[in-house]
Amino acid sequence: MLILYGSQTGTTEAYAKIVHSFATARGLSPRLLVADDFNPDQLVHEGVVIFLTSTFYNGEFPSNFSRTWDYLRSTTTSLPSTKFAVFGLGNSHTKVNFNAAAKVLDARLEQLGASRLIPLGLGDEQAPCGHETAFRPWIQHLWVKLLGGHGKMTLPVQFHISTPATDAVSVSRTLPGFDGFRVVSNTLLTPDGYERPTFLLTLELPAGVTYQLGDHIQVSYNNSSDLVERTASRLGLSLDSTIQLRPIGHGGYLPVDTPIKLEDLLRDYLDLSSPPSRSFLEGLSALCADPDEALALEQLAEDMTIGNLYSKYVGGNAAFRTPFTLVDVLELHPSIQIGLHHIVGNISLIRPRYYSVCSSPLQLPHHVQVVYMVDTWHCGNDPNKLFMGAAAGYMSRLVPGDIVTSSLSRGYFRLPTSLETPILGVALGTGISFFRALLQHRAYHQDQHAVVSKMRLYFGIRHAAKDFLFQNELQTYVNRGLLELVPACSHDSNEFVTPVTKLRDFPNSVAEYLDNQGVYFYCGIGGTIPYFHEAAIQTALQTVHKSTLGSEMETVDEMKVTGRWQVEAFSSCLDHENALQHQQKVQTKKEDTPISDVVGDCAMFCFQCGQTNQGIGCT
Known part of the structure; x- marks a missing residue:
């Protein structure tokens, strides 16, 4: 059995390892590989191949599956001796793009003459138990098909562990493509004692390392x-x-x-x-x-x-x-x-956490800055027990001079080519990172006498006096004519104002930006939340245009196709989004239910949700 997977941030990889581990426990001899680490020419010689892949927001394959898919899409070589099964990890709120990669892969393998072992499995973040809702019956069906039964099994042994005669050597963990970034400063942005402390971490770039506007940084950490x-x-x-x-x-x-x-x-x-x-x-x-x-x-x-x-x-x-x-x-x-x-071998290795770089290389060519929130909480059963996110807890203990193992990678946003393109943005919590970098970028060009359009930014926060990140800096961009800032402070009044509220209550401003070929950027929590904002924008356009909701849904769909609608939404995986599911009916029936209340019932407080006790990134 060969198991091939495509995973951008580790979720699909974790599921692939589950298949591998329990195939081993059932007496099979599986091999586990990233799809693009396997020579696709050799598929014709494989008897059983299990594929797992996630799907990007716009229906694309993960970057480490793209070469294999290019081969499968173009090859004329048939696979008559190959049996296959496909499991996809997706989000049904992406509509036509829901598990698009897994669907086209499954169909193409059949076209090439391979035999389908079991029906395509479609994991859905929005299902009652997340991806597990589909994964559990899918994998049990796979065991029945391959072995004739599910069978009781135990954890497979992946390593022989011995006590050597020689002393231990110092083994520093090395990650391909990662370098040591020196800590310059680690500044608390929120008031002392605030339950959601947020920091600005400044790192010096290693020699020869550069970055681009909108990049991500992966930060490696260790256990407490x-x-x-x-x-x-x-x-x-x-x-x-x-x-x-x-x-x-x-x-x-x-x-x-x-x-x-x-x-x-x-x-x-x-x-x-x-x-x-x-x-x-x-x-x-x-x-x-x-x-x-x-x-x-x-x-x-x-x-x-x-x-x-x-x-x-x-x-x-x-x-x-x-x-x-x-x-x-x-x-x-x-x-x-x-x-x-x-x-050892049955639980995941520590995976570096992704953060959006919140600085512009035009302003800070030799440094990157990262905003992170330390999710600190008390156990519901024992208030005396205090816990914090694994990666963010590690980062909060960093001091100047420390070396952080990190790597820069390209972000998901694609910026308009013209500085005169208007931008409508929504930032939730530390999702302000991208917009701060973008404003620094635009301010630099304005200083060079370029004509720069204005951005209208809806900033969702809890308390104006506690977590209004970069308030003074943002005000300078307002004063320079670069920014229309619309803060939405959910916990400062009984109204629970959110960006959705502001989008819905002031529809003319929404239409003004988008009707003039503006680009929409969303940076915040994943799950159902981006779609609340999408619905609010559709309603605003419908109000201004005196049109139908259906026509405005088509307008937004066209914006997605042309790159004018871009979402960078980080969400948790497995069952971690279920708290949102329990609130969804309430949100549907009562539109005024605040996003802060929905999110408040879930461990995902911001788009860096992987920094909670779960320590999981997005699919």
């Missing part, structure tokens, strides 16, 4: 000492012990065949902060000595009904919000007889 110590204690191991890993199959990016301290492995490599997947919980249930604990874990993994316990644990609801990392599960179920060999 608390998680590391608790995990070692639950495994009954000393952090000072020296181990050596020898892969049974593919070693991935772990330090293999070299002595390493257990503390280094747990701190720098294994993702201990994310919730275990349902499939991993299923594997843990087989390791329980207590039948009641085994049954509880099985039910936790299998229950896909709306409002299920797993969704509540990871969804962020204030009444249920609880730490739900691997070690939390192990401590809650003491009969799980688990060793390090069950964990």
Whole structure:
């Protein structure tokens, strides 16, 4: 069995690893590869191939699947001996682009003569249990087709772990394409004591490294000492012990065949902060000595009904919000007889977090700046327990002179070629990052006597006195005629004003920008939230044009096709968006329900939602 996947930020990769791990546990011999790391000419020689891919907002394949898709689209070579299955990860709110990549891949493989093992699986962030709603029955169907039954299984052993005779060596984790960025400053932007502290991190670029307007930066981090110590204690191991890993199959990016301290492995490599997947919980249930604990874990993994316990644990609801990392599960179920060999290779490695660069290279050619919010919260069951996001917690402890392992990559936004193009923007929370960089860029050109159009920016925040990020700087752009700023402070009055409110209440301003070939940019939380704004804009245009909603929906669809409608929405994965699902009917029935209330019931507080306790990025 060959498993090929395309993943931009790691979510699809995590699902591909689930397929790989449990195929191994069922006695198969799977190989797991990024799609573009495999020579597609060799597909004709493969018996069983499982494909997993996400879809970009505009229906595109991930960048690490694009070469393989180009080959499949153009080849005339048939695949009569190949059996395949495809699972896609998408968001049904993207309408015609929902799982577009998976759909065309599935159809093309059939055209080439390959045999479909099971029907195409379509994961949906908006489903009651997120992607798992479709993934669980899809993968169980796959086992039945391949093996004739689902079967009880345990966590596969991916590595031989031994105690070497030699001392551990210092193994620094290396990531391809990453460099060391020196911390220049790490400035708190919000008042002391505010429950949502937000920082501006300034990093010096390594020699020879440059960046472009709208780029992203990936920041690598390590686990907190608390998680590391608790995990070692639950495994009954000393952090000072020296181990050596020898892969049974593919070693991935772990330090293999070299002595390493257990503390280094747990701190720098294994993702201990994310919730275990349902499939991993299923594997843990087989390791329980207590039948009641085994049954509880099985039910936790299998229950896909709306409002299920797993969704509540990871969804962020204030009444249920609880730490739900691997070690939390192990401590809650003491009969799980688990060793390090069950964990290594079966949980994800630490994945760098994506942030939008909030500075312009024209203003800061040798530095990049990043805005991040530290999601700090108390456990719903025990108010004395305080937790914070894994990556943001790491970043908040950085001091000048520290070296941060980071990498720059191109962002999703494509800027208009003319500075005279009007821009209508929506920024939620730290989503202001892109717009700040864009305003710096435009201010630079204005200083060079260029003609620059105005931007109308709706800025969604909670409190004007607490998290109005860059307020003074934004006011200077207003004074220069570069910006019309429309703050929407959701928690400063009983009205719960949001950008949706402002878009709906002042329709003429919306039409003024978009009717003059303006470009719309949205930068904020994902899930259903971008579509609330889309609906508000459609309604505003309908009001001004005295048209039908259908015609304005077509207008927005045309803007998407021509690049005049661009969305950079970061959302969580697996079941982490379910809190939004519970609020969706309320939002539909009562349009005045504030976005802040919807989001307040979910762990995604801003578009950098991966910095919550889940530690998960977007699909």
